[in-house]
Amino acid sequence: MPKKVVIVGAGAGGGLTASRIRKTVPEGQAEITVIDKTGRTDFQPSYTLVSLGNREPSQISVSMDKFAKTGIRSVKGEVTEVDVRNRMVTVGTQKIEYDTLVLSPGVKFDGKSFPGYDSAYHFWDMENSIALRKKLSEFRGGKIVLGVTTQMYKCPPVPWEMAMMLDDYFRARGIRDRVEITVAHWARKPMAMFGPVISDPVGRWLEEKGIKTIDGFKLTAIDGEGQKLVGESGEKVDYDLAIIAPPHRPPDFVSGNADLASSSGWLDSNAKNFRNRSYDDVYAIGDAIAPSIGIGMAGVFAHFQADTAASYVAGDIIGSYDPVPYNTLGLCASDTGDAGWIAYCDFRHKIADARTPFPDCRSMGRSRILKVAHAIYEKYFLASIYGGWY
Amino acid sequence: MEKPDARIERMLGMIEDLEPTLKTIKKLQESGLMSILDALAEQSDAIFNYASTMEVLGAASAVIRFIPIISSAVGDLDNEKLESSMRAISWNALISNLLAAIESIGREMGKIEMPSTRPGIMALLSEARSPETTFLLRLMRAVARDIMDQEMENREGSGKPQE
Numbered sequence: 001m002p003k004k005v006v007i008v009g010a011g012a013g014g015g016l017t018a019s020r021i022r023k024t025v026p027e028g029q030a031e032i033t034v035i036d037k038t039g040r041t042d043f044q045p046s047y048t049l050v051s052l053g054n055r056e057p058s059q060i061s062v063s064m065d066k067f068a069k070t071g072i073r074s075v076k077g078e079v080t081e082v083d084v085r086n087r088m089v090t091v092g093t094q095k096i097e098y099d100t101l102v103l104s105p106g107v108k109f110d111g112k113s114f115p116g117y118d119s120a121y122h123f124w125d126m127e128n129s130i131a132l133r134k135k136l137s138e139f140r141g142g143k144i145v146l147g148v149t150t151q152m153y154k155c156p157p158v159p160w161e162m163a164m165m166l167d168d169y170f171r172a173r174g175i176r177d178r179v180e181i182t183v184a185h186w187a188r189k190p191m192a193m194f195g196p197v198i199s200d201p202v203g204r205w206l207e208e209k210g211i212k213t214i215d216g217f218k219l220t221a222i223d224g225e226g227q228k229l230v231g232e233s234g235e236k237v238d239y240d241l242a243i244i245a246p247p248h249r250p251p252d253f254v255s256g257n258a259d260l261a262s263s264s265g266w267l268d269s270n271a272k273n274f275r276n277r278s279y280d281d282v283y284a285i286g287d288a289i290a291p292s293i294g295i296g297m298a299g300v301f302a303h304f305q306a307d308t309a310a311s312y313v314a315g316d317i318i319g320s321y322d323p324v325p326y327n328t329l330g331l332c333a334s335d336t337g338d339a340g341w342i343a344y345c346d347f348r349h350k351i352a353d354a355r356t357p358f359p360d361c362r363s364m365g366r367s368r369i370l371k372v373a374h375a376i377y378e379k380y381f382l383a384s385i386y387g388g389w390y
Numbered sequence: 391m392e393k394p395d396a397r398i399e400r401m402l403g404m405i406e407d408l409e410p411t412l413k414t415i416k417k418l419q420e421s422g423l424m425s426i427l428d429a430l431a432e433q434s435d436a437i438f439n440y441a442s443t444m445e446v447l448g449a450a451s452a453v454i455r456f457i458p459i460i461s462s463a464v465g466d467l468d469n470e471k472l473e474s475s476m477r478a479i480s481w482n483a484l485i486s487n488l489l490a491a492i493e494s495i496g497r498e499m500g501k502i503e504m505p506s507t508r509p510g511i512m513a514l515l516s517e518a519r520s521p522e523t524t525f526l527l528r529l530m531r532a533v534a535r536d537i538m539d540q541e542m543e544n545r546e547g548s549g550k551p552q553e
Contacts, residue, residue, distance in 0.1 A: 020435060307439050329442050344447045362444070364451035384435060 002031045003317050006089055006098035008079050010036035010064050011044065013104030013286030013302035013309075015385040020310030022070050025317050032072045033098075035091055039064050039076030041385055042126055043378045044299055045155065048162050048335070050129040051136060052169050057126055060378060066386045079105065079251070084259045084279045100313050103267055104286040104302060105254070107154070109246040114149045119224025120244040123162065124154055135241065136169070141178030142240030145229060147185060147219050153245040154287060154297045157343070159183050160190045160202055160213075161334050162243070167209040168337025176210075184214040184229060184237050193296075195358035198343050205336055205366070219244070248297070250288055260284070262292040269293060271326055271351045274309040281316075283309045294354045295347055299381075300331050330359070333373040340370030 064074035269289040285305035345361035
């Protein structure tokens, strides 16, 4: 009898786990099902490019239907319940049984819980990136402020990266002198969470491009009518367009489930084999475990976690398969508008001891050659999950 | 003078030593370029994961810094510029990164074992882990170390601050 492997989420974590298991375990030994509420895999680091009109959604997105050619079943729908005691996942009215469950559901955006958030824009998902694209194309001048509502959000460097991309975008449109770009962020320096090796050059680049920063700004509310961001001490920042990361929360099926959630309320896991502490047939990876294991939310973490989790799942099924050790490296092919830049950090010590101030980071670039690195990874990522060239 | 039988024995021993290398060559011939590319694509997951180390990325970073300097100087066909560019390169950092990369590759090669139904690049790499390959890796390390030592001596001799 083939083992029933159910994977929740078709993004970097879930999508890669499915393809890795399929490559390692023959169809006769594992029946793989992937469940995702969007029914597709997006290359999320390119949402910035969709917002700026440099990518069409179809270029960075693949339908889960493509899984069929490798014998993977896909179910489009939102998981409403996971019963680990009876090995059952509920999607709407469907009940799906499993022998092994891999959870990589991502996060839920909860703009409604933040005062005034409905007047802000963002690029943390496809639909909102398309809306922001329209807004930016109509923007003729004024103040753009980028910020975050939360300490934990997907891709920590992206507010400053997007600010530099916006600088390039408005220069190309010939209206840069009419646009003021500001990043108002809780970090005490731009990208301070990665240490001075990253923070110092980024600070210089922002200055060089005339991008303002308000460091140590803890956003508490958005005054949509008055067009002001309100900080913790009542300080206000005027805006004409606010691009703000929404509150990130664990999916509902996690937060109310004591078997799945850690004390942080996010998915329970560990940074060695990604198994749940009580149920060894349940694995959890990706953004939804980030607060539990003390690491940021980023696709590259989910990518390497998928490699490791898939190797353990393969071992569970075929009996003898060497696990892939977890690669704690974070790699970010970033954009500075005019050039490309790669930052790479080893989070090993940060994961082992949360008091470690920042990971061991280095960078390469800023160079025009590296502009292509993002595009290569985009193509590699989608091909790695679905095969072929997208 | 060595007896003919002893010579044949010695040659047979040498052939036996070379067997892993010969097997590798045979596989390369049998597989052809397309098969190798196919296998490379098939194993790209493992390669991406294992190649993403601070050492390998450090070496790539050094190369990225190196390419524009040389290409610009060569493109201009300006010998003086080329010479000054070569002097500006941080050879110490470059070579130490390359050394770290070579060591990392040597260390990681033993760990790479991917089950595959067809001969993939990892199988080829596994075959390539012959004494000859080890020798070549050591030779590269020795040459790199020698260049670095010379660089250090030159710097000390010229009284310039070290990298």
